[in-house]
Amino acid sequence: MAWKDLRVELRSREILFTMAFFAAMVVVLFSFAFLKESDEGEMVAVAEITPGFVWVAVLFSATLGMARAFDREREGDTMRGLLLSPAPRTALFLGKAVSLFVLMAMVEAVVIPLCWFFFAAPLFAEPLPMLALVLLATAGVSVVGSVFAAMLMRTRARDVLLPVVLYPILVPLFIAAIKGTSALLVGELEVAWFWIRFLLVYDAAFAVAALWTFESLVIE
Amino acid sequence: MTSAIDAVAIRGLTKRYGATRVLANVTMELRAGSLCALVGPNGAGKTTLLGIVSTLVRPSSGEVSYRAGTAAVANGGGLRRAIGVLAHDSFLYGGLSAEENLAFYARLYELEDGARRAAALLDEVGLAEEARTRPVKTYSRGMVQRVALARALLHEPRVLLLDEPFTGIDRTGAAALARTLARAVERGCVCLVVSHDLEALAGIADHVAVLRRGKLEHDERRAGGFSEQELKELYHRHAE
Numbered sequence: 512m513a514w515k516d517l518r519v520e521l522r523s524r525e526i527l528f529t530m531a532f533f534a535a536m537v538v539v540l541f542s543f544a545f546l547k548e549s550d551e552g553e554m555v556a557v558a559e560i561t562p563g564f565v566w567v568a569v570l571f572s573a574t575l576g577m578a579r580a581f582d583r584e585r586e587g588d589t590m591r592g593l594l595l596s597p598a599p600r601t602a603l604f605l606g607k608a609v610s611l612f613v614l615m616a617m618v619e620a621v622v623i624p625l626c627w628f629f630f631a632a633p634l635f636a637e638p639l640p641m642l643a644l645v646l647l648a649t650a651g652v653s654v655v656g657s658v659f660a661a662m663l664m665r666t667r668a669r670d671v672l673l674p675v676v677l678y679p680i681l682v683p684l685f686i687a688a689i690k691g692t693s694a695l696l697v698g699e700l701e702v703a704w705f706w707i708r709f710l711l712v713y714d715a716a717f718a719v720a721a722l723w724t725f726e727s728l729v730i731e
Numbered sequence: 732m733t734s735a736i737d738a739v740a741i742r743g744l745t746k747r748y749g750a751t752r753v754l755a756n757v758t759m760e761l762r763a764g765s766l767c768a769l770v771g772p773n774g775a776g777k778t779t780l781l782g783i784v785s786t787l788v789r790p791s792s793g794e795v796s797y798r799a800g801t802a803a804v805a806n807g808g809g810l811r812r813a814i815g816v817l818a819h820d821s822f823l824y825g826g827l828s829a830e831e832n833l834a835f836y837a838r839l840y841e842l843e844d845g846a847r848r849a850a851a852l853l854d855e856v857g858l859a860e861e862a863r864t865r866p867v868k869t870y871s872r873g874m875v876q877r878v879a880l881a882r883a884l885l886h887e888p889r890v891l892l893l894d895e896p897f898t899g900i901d902r903t904g905a906a907a908l909a910r911t912l913a914r915a916v917e918r919g920c921v922c923l924v925v926s927h928d929l930e931a932l933a934g935i936a937d938h939v940a941v942l943r944r945g946k947l948e949h950d951e952r953r954a955g956g957f958s959e960q961e962l963k964e965l966y967h968r969h970a971e
Contacts, residue, residue, distance in 0.1 A: 515824070519827060587824060588820030589824055591787055592882070595787065596811060596836070596840060598839050731789065
C-alpha cells in the first residue's frame, strides 16, 4: 500500500512539491517577520521562536498532503477497491500512514535545515534527541491525520473540515514537539526527553485508537 | 471453503441513510451457476443492494449470508477474496498503467500467477497492447471499463457483482462481456448484474429481480433465460 502511494507520488511529485514549497515559504516569510536587534546592531531572526515555526510549517504542509493523499483514493474510488480486497483493513490504514510519514519526513528534511539557516537556531546541536522528536511527532501526525482524512474522504467540505477536526486533536502533539524542540535549543536535555516520552505515549494511544476505529470510519 | 460459495441469501435487508429509506425488507437468494439481473428505475436501491452484498455497505437491518454447502462463510478477508465487483467507478489508479494497476491488485489478492493472469485478462477484455503501459488517466471511458472488468475478474471470484457493466463500451465490448459473464456462470459463479441494458442481459440472465423505491417488486427464475421482450415486459409491469 505504502509503496504504491509513494510510487504514484514520486511520478507526479504533486503532493511533495506542494507540501515542501508551502513549508519553505512559511519558514522564509516568518524569518523576515520576526526580527530582533543583535549585539552588532543588525536585525536578525529570532532563534528562540524557531520551534514554533518549524512545527507550524510541518503542520500546515502535512494538512495539505493528507487531504490530497486521500483525494487520490476518491478519484477512481480506489478506497472501495482496497476495502473489497482481502487485505486487512488495518493494513490499508497503516499503508496510508506510512506513505504520509515518508512524505512528511521529506518535507522536514527541507524545513529543518531552512530554519537552521534563516533563524540561526542550533537545531542540530543534539541530533539524537532531535531525530527522536521529529520522528515521533511525524508518526503521530501521520497516524491521526490518516484517520481523520479517511473519515472525511467522502464529505463535501472535507478541505475545510479536516483542519477544524484535526488540529484540536493534534494540539498536545504540537505542544510536545515545540516544547521539546525549545528545550533542545537551550540544552535542557531532561526536559526534551520528557516531551519525547510524551510523544511516544501519544503516538501509541492514537495508533491503537486508529487501528480500532478505522474500519468503522470507512465502511458506510 | 470460500472457493465453493454456492448461494447468497439476502434476508429482510433494509438500509436507511438518515430519514431516507433506500432499501425496504428485501429478501431474495442468489445461486451459483446463475446470473441475476437486478433492474429498476433510478433511485430504486440497486446500487445500495449491490454495495451491501459486496460487504462495502452495512445494512440498517437484515442480513446477507454466504453459504458454501451447508456451512456459512464468515465475513472477513476470506469472503472478500471470493467477491469481485465492477462498480460505477473503476477502482483504478489514474497515475498507474493497466498493467501496474492489475499487478498491484494481484499482490493485494496474493495471486501467485498475477502477471500471467493479468495479461490473459487484458487480452480477453480486448485492451490494445500499446495502451497497457500508458497511465489509466489517458484512457477512454470504454478502455477504463475494460480494465476495471479485468480487475474484477483477476482473482477468479466466486461471487461476481457488476453495476452497469455495459455502460461506456461498444457493441463488440458488450458482446465480449456477455460471453465472459456466460463463462462465469458456467464455472458456477454467483452473478448479480445491475443494468438498464436489457438487450445485453437477454439470453444470459436466468433470474430477474425488479426493485422499485427500495422494495423487491418481482423475483423470478426461468431455466431457459429471458428474452429482451420478456425483460422489458417485466420492467414495465413492476418498475414503472
